[in-house]
Amino acid sequence: MAYKLLKGIRVLDLTMVFAGPVSSRVLASLGAEVIKIESAIRPDVFTRGNVYPENDPGTDPWNRGSLFHSLNAGKLGITLNLGSDKGRDIFKKLVKISDVVMENYSPRVMENWGLGYDELKKIKPDIIMASMSGLGHTGPLHDFYMYVPGMEGMSGLTHMTGYPDEPPMLSGFSYGDWTSGGTSSAAILIALFHKKSTGQGQCIDLAGREALIANVGNIIMDYTMNHRVQERMGNDQPYLAPHGCYRCKGDDNWVNIAVENDPQWTDFCGVIGNPDWCRQEKFGNSLNRWKNRSELDKLVEGWTIDQDKFNVSENLQKAGVPAGAVLNMKEVNLNSHLIERGFFDIIDHGEGVGKRPIPAQIPAKYNNIEKFVPARAPRFGQDNHYVFGELLGISNEDIAALEAEKIIGGAPSFPPGRPTRLNLIQAQDAGQIDTNYTGELREKYQKDIGINGNVKKEVK
Amino acid sequence: MSEQAFKKVVILDCTEGIAGGYCTKLLADFGATVIKIEKPGTGDTTRRMGPFLNDEPDKEKSGTFFYLNTNKKSITLNLETETGKNIFLKLLEKADVVVENFTPGKMAALGLSYESLAKNKPQIILTSISNFGQTGPYRDYKATNLVTFGLSGAMYTSRPATHTSSRPVVEGGQQAEFTTGLLSFSATVAAFINTIDTGKGTWIDMSAQECLASTLGANISEYPYLGLSRKTNPFAIHGYPIGYSVPCKDGWISLTPGLGGAPNIPLLIEQPELLDDPLFTKPAMRMAEPEKFDALLTPWLKEHTKWEITKQAQELKLAFTPVLTPGELEEEEQLKAKGFFMKTQHPVMGEVTYPGDPMKLSETPARVGKAPLLGEDNVTIYNGLGYSKADLVTLTEQKII
Numbered sequence: 001m002a003y004k005l006l007k008g009i010r011v012l013d014l015t016m017v018f019a020g021p022v023s024s025r026v027l028a029s030l031g032a033e034v035i036k037i038e039s040a041i042r043p044d045v046f047t048r049g050n051v052y053p054e055n056d057p058g059t060d061p062w063n064r065g066s067l068f069h070s071l072n073a074g075k076l077g078i079t080l081n082l083g084s085d086k087g088r089d090i091f092k093k094l095v096k097i098s099d100v101v102m103e104n105y106s107p108r109v110m111e112n113w114g115l116g117y118d119e120l121k122k123i124k125p126d127i128i129m130a131s132m133s134g135l136g137h138t139g140p141l142h143d144f145y146m147y148v149p150g151m152e153g154m155s156g157l158t159h160m161t162g163y164p165d166e167p168p169m170l171s172g173f174s175y176g177d178w179t180s181g182g183t184s185s186a187a188i189l190i191a192l193f194h195k196k197s198t199g200q201g202q203c204i205d206l207a208g209r210e211a212l213i214a215n216v217g218n219i220i221m222d223y224t225m226n227h228r229v230q231e232r233m234g235n236d237q238p239y240l241a242p243h244g245c246y247r248c249k250g251d252d253n254w255v256n257i258a259v260e261n262d263p264q265w266t267d268f269c270g271v272i273g274n275p276d277w278c279r280q281e282k283f284g285n286s287l288n289r290w291k292n293r294s295e296l297d298k299l300v301e302g303w304t305i306d307q308d309k310f311n312v313s314e315n316l317q318k319a320g321v322p323a324g325a326v327l328n329m330k331e332v333n334l335n336s337h338l339i340e341r342g343f344f345d346i347i348d349h350g351e352g353v354g355k356r357p358i359p360a361q362i363p364a365k366y367n368n369i370e371k372f373v374p375a376r377a378p379r380f381g382q383d384n385h386y387v388f389g390e391l392l393g394i395s396n397e398d399i400a401a402l403e404a405e406k407i408i409g410g411a412p413s414f415p416p417g418r419p420t421r422l423n424l425i426q427a428q429d430a431g432q433i434d435t436n437y438t439g440e441l442r443e444k445y446q447k448d449i450g451i452n453g454n455v456k457k458e459v460k
Numbered sequence: 461m462s463e464q465a466f467k468k469v470v471i472l473d474c475t476e477g478i479a480g481g482y483c484t485k486l487l488a489d490f491g492a493t494v495i496k497i498e499k500p501g502t503g504d505t506t507r508r509m510g511p512f513l514n515d516e517p518d519k520e521k522s523g524t525f526f527y528l529n530t531n532k533k534s535i536t537l538n539l540e541t542e543t544g545k546n547i548f549l550k551l552l553e554k555a556d557v558v559v560e561n562f563t564p565g566k567m568a569a570l571g572l573s574y575e576s577l578a579k580n581k582p583q584i585i586l587t588s589i590s591n592f593g594q595t596g597p598y599r600d601y602k603a604t605n606l607v608t609f610g611l612s613g614a615m616y617t618s619r620p621a622t623h624t625s626s627r628p629v630v631e632g633g634q635q636a637e638f639t640t641g642l643l644s645f646s647a648t649v650a651a652f653i654n655t656i657d658t659g660k661g662t663w664i665d666m667s668a669q670e671c672l673a674s675t676l677g678a679n680i681s682e683y684p685y686l687g688l689s690r691k692t693n694p695f696a697i698h699g700y701p702i703g704y705s706v707p708c709k710d711g712w713i714s715l716t717p718g719l720g721g722a723p724n725i726p727l728l729i730e731q732p733e734l735l736d737d738p739l740f741t742k743p744a745m746r747m748a749e750p751e752k753f754d755a756l757l758t759p760w761l762k763e764h765t766k767w768e769i770t771k772q773a774q775e776l777k778l779a780f781t782p783v784l785t786p787g788e789l790e791e792e793e794q795l796k797a798k799g800f801f802m803k804t805q806h807p808v809m810g811e812v813t814y815p816g817d818p819m820k821l822s823e824t825p826a827r828v829g830k831a832p833l834l835g836e837d838n839v840t841i842y843n844g845l846g847y848s849k850a851d852l853v854t855l856t857e858q859k860i861i
Contacts, residue, residue: 005654018678030650047678053685070681136820139797144774146716149703150781153714154792158705159785160632161618168712168783170703171631172617172693173676182642182675187819189649190490194465194824196656202823210800210818213789215638217815218478220786221523222511224801224813229787230511235606235630238510243606245615245628252625252691256610258603322602324611326628329689332613332673332680337598343670356684359677363670364647365593367574367663369654420686429624430692437687449684 001342001360002074004370006032009192012094013037013075014082014103016044018148018174019208020132021071022181024102025361027188028074029374035094035387036072036378039081040410043380047071049417053353053451057417060352062380064417069349069377073358077378078387079408086407088113093392095123099195100188104132107142117203126201128191132184136207151176155212160219163234179215180208185362241289242268245326246301248309252432254326255309257300257316262286267319272303330434333357334444341365346447349376354451357441380412464491465824469652472497472551473532474539474560476505478634479668480589481528482641483648484559488531489817489826495551495841496529496832500536500859503834504529513809519834520808526831527814530804534832535841536861539570544860548572550845552581556655557648561589564599574663583661585651589644593667603668608636612672617679617690621704622750624691640671705783706754708761712783713769715757724776728769729760789815806830835861 009032013024021036021044028034038044047067049057058064081087092115095101101120103110110116110131117129131137134146135154144150149170152158157176162169184206191202213220222228235244235256243258259265262285269278277283277299282292289296304312309325316323327335338344342365344357358374388394388408403409425431434440441449469492473484481504488494498504506528507519514521538544552558558577560567567573567588574586588594591603598611609615614636615628644666651662673680682688693703705712723741726734738745739753746753761769766782773780784792790801790813802816817826838861842852855861 003650005650007654007657026646030646051682051685051688055686066681066685067678070677135794136798139794141794144781145777145779146781147703147779149714149716150779153703153705153781153783156784156786156789157632158714158783159712162629162632167620167705167707169618169620169629169705170693170714172619172690173614173679174694175614175631175635175675178675179639179642182639182646183818186486186642186646186649187821189646189653190465190819190824191821193649193653194463196653197468198463200463200823202821204822205820207798207818207820210795210820213800213815214818215635216633216786217527218511218524219633220789220815221527223787224790225513225523225809226511226515227787228511229785232632237604237606243604245606245610245630247627254610254615254628256607256615258606260604317601320602322604322607324601324603324607326610326615327613328616329613329680329683330687333683335611337592337596338670338673341593341596341667341670343673356681359673359680360670361674361677362643362646363667363674364643364650365665366647366651368660369651369662420688422686422688425688425690428621430621431688431690434683434687434689437683441684
């Protein structure tokens with residue numbers, strides 16, 4: 001669900017791929033008018049062109065990618081070629097009527113176009129400009145080539161992730177990109193608040209790596225205070241045991257259990273039927289359990305291995321012990337608690353895609369505030385007439401002329417749509433594939449999910 | 461001359477722990493007056509959480525508490541007493557925002573539900589942070605960072621690309637907590653921006669499970685389109701597992717050959733004769749024979765340090781980066797040049813160095829400041845409410861403050 005909190009705030013979004021779009025999607029979910037700017041020669045290829053409905057790229061793959069739909073719901077979309085003088089002139093006109101410009105080009109691209117903060121400020125003195133990059137726009141390493149692994153790796157987070165006797169690990173869900181985007185929207189909100197209260201704009205230099213450092217700040221304190229370098233510890237949490245991820249019945253099923261204190265230990269033992277080993281001295285108090293945790297973990301798993309993960313979780317929770325199944329993406333999409341709370345919006349993506357649940361990007365729920373379901377992520381250039389015609393007052397003839405000059409509009413330069421290589425995913429055991437997902441979703445949501453009325457289409 | 465964005469904003473912070481603490485820390489760092497309301501005697505739970513300065517457990521020496529409470533004020537107040545509640549309502553008169561992370565229902569039980577706060581102060585914004593939100597079947601479930609990781613889906617994806625059925629591992633540190641704190645901060649600031657225009661207060665319901673699930677929206681959306689649940693990072697299938705760590709002379713290096721491959725690797729490892737080898741020109745070949753690929757690389761990597769490798773690789777336009785330990789950040793040249801770490805004085809801890817805020821704003825930067833001692837601001841704040849020194853003695857005897 002989205003809320004009309006940032007009414008009247010307009011954001012020009014030049015960002016691509018992941019981190020930037022997360023940031024602008026947060027602002028769109030809070031009610032800002034976000035105008036995503038692409039061009040025929042520079043579409044947001046990576047997310048537009050990945051993971052199609054029923055694995056079918058169709059004839060307009062750029063309008064069908066699930067990553068794009070998820071990251072860009074609620075935004076408007078226009079096409080404008082900033083590589084041309086006329087394109088940049090139009091962009092400047094848009095800046096004049098906007099509050100925020102956000103970009104994640106490599107450092108200096110905006111300056112080279114004459115669209116750096118100092119220039120934009122001349123056009124719109126109170127503009128907020130947010131630039132996002134891996135390491136920031138200044139400093140000796142600012143032009144490093146890097147992606148998520150660079151941001152996570154150079155923050156201390158990778159070092160802290162994984163088991164002690166195994167290599168440090170990259171997150172499985174591009175967490176670094178999300179954190180960079182989430183932190184960028186937080187910075188923009190600070191600037192918007194300041195602008196509302198004082199009328200002053202400013203520029204923001206957001207380094208994704210620094211956003212991640214902030215999230216391990218407490219660990220870094222051990223070094224700045226004591227010169228101790230903490231090490232990764234798998235699923236351990238000092239002095240808590242049992243505390244871990246335990247295998248359950250079936251294929252690749254797991255449950256997390258986190259016993260925080262002695263009373264919870266007693267309750268835990270009760271749930272598992274008070275086997276004899278529960279009463280052993282070596283597990284008699286928190287410290288003993290922590291010392292003997294590897295032995296304890298094996299005993300706990302000896303119990304969970306024959307249990308259904310949801311039963312374990314529910315029975316332990318009933319007894320007041322923190323526990324929860326490790327949900328896969330199917331189970332998240334079908335999770336009754338998330339659905340009941342409105343974490344997903346059912347968004348109609350139109351012909352060729354239909355309705356699909358899209359998760360929130362900022363899952364805040366407000367009372368007393370007008371709410372709305374975000375519009376589908378923009379089809380390529382879908383809002384050109386609204387933005388160029390209505391907002392800028394450019395006539396239809398002039399719009400047509402700009403289209404002819406390829407300043408606006410046009411079909412995206414796009415590689416041929418390529419289905420996700422499910423065979424490779426299967427061969428590498430890189431994911432679970434459920435062929436009846438449309439049926440499962442329809443039953444759970446009681447809605448016509450998927451391509452209209454088309455009950456089930458074989459996944460190719 | 462820089463300004464503080466939230467200089468006129470007053471926050472009553474009833475949170476404990478990391479998520480709520482991080483949310484109000486950001487408000488305080490950017491200028492808000494954050495009055496942290498702590499339990500008399502013990503204070504916030506993070507005061508008992510390590511690391512401690514010189515490993516001496518002490519409520520004024522926790523690095524975790526320090527980091528999460530910079531620039532805040534601290535008062536002690538027992539909200540479970542009638543007098544305590546009345547003092548809270550007096551504080552509310554001057555406040556704009558209340559942030560709390562009690563278990564759902566507890567605020568109402570204390571007589572401090574959103575409705576009763578709004579009755580006293582219609583413009584108030586109440587931000588309620590909890591594990592699973594204020595509604596729904598899991599509302600009363602218990603959770604820790606680990607449990608939240610599992611129930612958000614994040615944990616399922618956290619396995620190495622080469623061992624996809626191994627035991628899932630939680631992300632290092634307390635990422636569910638920090639993510640929840642960050643989003644709670646943004647949600648609160650957005651509500652405040654709306655209040656400037658409309659004068660309307662609101663109650664914000666934040667769930668840690670949902671906050672963490674938001675971070676993997678792209679993964680979650682693959683199911684309704686394709687029935688897919690990835691068990692490892694999504695880059696694996698594009699070629700060689702991207703971003704995996706390989707050992708070098710002094711630690712680890714993060715290898716990211718890139719989607720199109722990494723044609724310059726043979727130059728990096730000083731074996732130009734391999735330039736046309738399909739292992740380096742065709743990502744699929746690397747994927748098919750990862751051991752062979754690694755065997756060519758590791759001998760050279762093991763003879764060089766992470767920074768030597770990184771600098772040379774970057775010259776060759778290879779996205780190789782060092783895996784830095786938490787101990788290698790303070791002296792790292794980029795962070796130093798940017799002045800990322802901050803230093804301040806603390807009456808018990810002495811000079812403290814701590815990681816700065818990542819939001820770099822040109823006109824309203826974050827301010828430097830220490831974390832408060834437990835109850836440090838009792839006298840100033842309670843005097844401001846009209847309580848005399850004698851009143852404070854009585855309140856202390858009654859264990860209200």
